Amino acid sequence: MYVRFLSKVFSGMAGPRPVVFSGPSGAGKSTLLKMLIREFDGVFGFSVSHTTRKPRPGEENGKDYHYVSREDMQTGITKGDFIESAEFSGNMYGTSKAAVQAVQAQNLICILDIDMQGVKSIKRTSLNPIYISIQPPSMDVLEKRLRARKTESEESLQKRLQAALVEVEFSREPNQFDVIIINDNLDEAYEKLKAALLQEIQKVKNTTKA
Ligand SMILES: Nc1nc2c(ncn2[C@@H]2O[C@H](COP(=O)(O)OP(=O)(O)O)[C@@H](O)[C@H]2O)c(=O)[nH]1
Numbered sequence: 001m002y003v004r005f006l007s008k009v010f011s012g013m014a015g016p017r018p019v020v021f022s023g024p025s026g027a028g029k030s031t032l033l034k035m036l037i038r039e040f041d042g043v044f045g046f047s048v049s050h051t052t053r054k055p056r057p058g059e060e061n062g063k064d065y066h067y068v069s070r071e072d073m074q075t076g077i078t079k080g081d082f083i084e085s086a087e088f089s090g091n092m093y094g095t096s097k098a099a100v101q102a103v104q105a106q107n108l109i110c111i112l113d114i115d116m117q118g119v120k121s122i123k124r125t126s127l128n129p130i131y132i133s134i135q136p137p138s139m140d141v142l143e144k145r146l147r148a149r150k151t152e153s154e155e156s157l158q159k160r161l162q163a164a165l166v167e168v169e170f171s172r173e174p175n176q177f178d179v180i181i182i183n184d185n186l187d188e189a190y191e192k193l194k195a196a197l198l199q200e201i202q203k204v205k206n207t208t209k210a
């Protein structure tokens with residue numbers, strides 16, 4: 001009885017392991033994580049980052065990102081509101097403590113979509129996530145997808161392609177990621193992603209049932 005109580009307290013405190021998605025801009029992280037959140041409603045929750053970049057058409061403040069000024073972001077960082085933050089392609093991005101806590105308070109699997117600097121920072125914390133790298137089948141395909149997305153200026157696109165080279169290199173370093181998924185065919189990539197997360201998904205489902 002006491003053991004059961006303790007294990008409940010412990011599991012309540014620890015909660016399910018978060019999942020980090022990383023990889024080049026345009027690799028398909030948002031597409032895949034949105035599919036997961038849609039299919040497994042009540043299992044996953046998205047850590048809404050802060051960013052100084054402008055919202056794209058269709059993006060919602062507070063849902064895709066918290067859109068803030070550089071000044072407000074700096075103030076938050078100085079105050080210690082962020083678990084990690086980074087400069088990417090001329091804009092600031094960061095994961096606030098509140099963003100992760102909001103998801104974990106609901107006992108959901110917290111999904112973080114962060115660049116490689118974020119991955120390195122998170123590795124120095126006690127978050128203990130599963131690290132998943134989403135990679136494009138080639139740089140050519142990546143460029144085509146980014147262009148087809150029509151969200152970037154030529155300058156921003158070039159910056160992202162430059163950063164992508166480094167992101168690809170990073171994913172090839174041994175032991176940086178638990179799982180590497182090449183997003184060639186979307187449905188196949190999604191199946192691989194689900195298979196990699198099946199155990200964690202089951203844990204959350206079991207806890208919810210209890
Ligand atoms: N370190 C860090 N990177 C982030 C965060 N939020 C988003 N990013 C990364 O910033 C990069 C640019 O994101 P975004 O402007 O949404 O462009 P997209 O990836 O091309 O859709 C991506 O690599 C994201 O993973 C964050 O809170 N921290």
Ligand SMILES: Nc1ncnc2c1ncn2[C@@H]1O[C@H](COP(=O)(O)OP(=O)(O)O)[C@@H](O)[C@H]1O
Pocket residue numbers: 023024025026027028029030031032145146148149183184185186187189
């Ligand atoms: N497997 C795929 N095949 C073709 N297009 C894809 C595939 N995966 C994603 N896309 C498209 O590529 C673009 C980049 O994907 P996105 O999810 O925005 O990437 P990221 O979040 O990693 O920057 C989007 O327009 C998306 O619809």
